[in-house]
Amino acid sequence: MRKQLCSALQRRSVNTSMTFLTGDLGFMALEPLRSAMGNRFMNAGVAEQNMMSVAAAMAKQDLEVWVYSIAPFCYARPFEQIRNDICFHKLPVNLIGNGGGYGYGVMGPTHHAIEDYGVLLTLPNMVVFAPVFDEDVETVISRAGDSPSATYVRLGKGEPPEGYAVPKYAPWRQLCIGAGPVVIAVGPLASTYIEVFSEIPASIRPNLWAVAELPIERNPMPEQLLQQITTSHLLCVAEEHVRRGGFASELILHLTMQGIHIPRLVHLYARAHHFERYGSQSYLRRCSLLDPKSMLLALEGKLYA
């Protein structure tokens, strides 16, 4: 999604109050943005704590501020700066974390971001965007940039099957329709299930939904989704994020507090930072039982047998 990101930000940069800070990342991707923005594009160096506080102060001076890094470096090291300097002051700084989840797979555990949105959503005045498809990026950048809140954009890899007609961006989108169980997945992970689900007969095909914005209460859940949850025998939530603090627990809390009946729940999630062996994002998804094959087994009730 970096190419789409660069294009979207480049278009947005005609606004001369826009500034962009990078933590020394963006090689072979952000050069056009750097050329377009001149001195409003700053390489803040390998110094994420300083970068976040500088960004906060710039936003306090009414500049539109974007901060870019590899996802884990964007929120983990400078967490206190995000909390104290950005969120406590209700400053609309936009954080962009590239390679959310297992995006930097074989680079190792230091480069994985599998507790990012859980951690960030504990903060006041924070909105998370997890675009599902490359085509979402333009809209997500607009929505983040126009938001009065601080934002975190979790960039991943859009992976729709060939020939799939990507639906127009919405915080909640139904990607597959059937009469089977309900599956809700966060961000681009959702698109990895489209192909296998489309091969299932409509009578038992899951209703696949993608969520692209958190917290949940920011955007009302579609009535259709709520109805499907109420009438389904199974709800499966999949997220490339650790279980604690993740989307599933938020969803269940949200539904419970609204008095909505929750069917049997299956939760697929990023298992750990400390696998003994490493590999690509696909490999790590398999190890976490997040891959399409594991999803099918989970829906058949065979995964935990």
Added chain:
Amino acid sequence: MLSAKTVAAARKRLLQMHFESGVGHIGGNLSALDALLVLFNEVLNDKDHFVLSKGHAAGALYIALWSIGKLHQEDLTMFHGDDTLFPGHPPASGIAGVAFATGSLGHGLSLAAGTAIALRLKCQEGRTFCFMSDGEWQEGSTWEALIFACHQKLETLTILVDHNNLQGFGSTDEVASMSPLWTKLQGFDIDVHVIDGHDLDAIRYALTHRSDRPRIIVLNTVKGHGVSFMSNQMAWHYLPLTLEQFQTAIEEIESI
């Protein structure tokens, strides 16, 4: 021009505020007070910006704001109480002249640098002053900020360091010595001034000196300055005053 009488009155009001609220951190507030009074009374104008990186000197900041009429007696009586706008470290909003909530050390210099560079990008006039402790130079983020400020040649940025040599649980030399601090700072592309942080004329001169680089003023100060039994005593980093101590301190200030 700030008179010795005004400084003494401010020192007394600071002690009264801390005594009435039962709050410590007095020593580091007294070491900071003289420079803050000069800064707020004689240097800062409406276009300038100030960041108190040493958030535990909030008392001295509130007193400095009171000394220029931006806070009132009744405000100071709310210090550190329930339902107050004036907590022990500066809050994120609610006080004119306080831009940022600080208190976790190592944030302020980055916030000041960000303010200075934002003003430059907006082609807006105004200087930025950042008031720091000496202990917070042990924070890595402070050095990140200094590197950034120097690299960006933020000539409108002035950093003041309250170098009282005492921190929370020992002297700066005992805990993590960088003595002398200014020789480390001189390795950067920055103007370094080392002055007596209780000499009002020296503070005035250093604060009004112009440069084409960022400036750092190392204020050699004394923790608990102005009250002999507190002077250079680590315990006054934290301790509140008893009634007897408060009365003794006030008598000493009034006798000078």
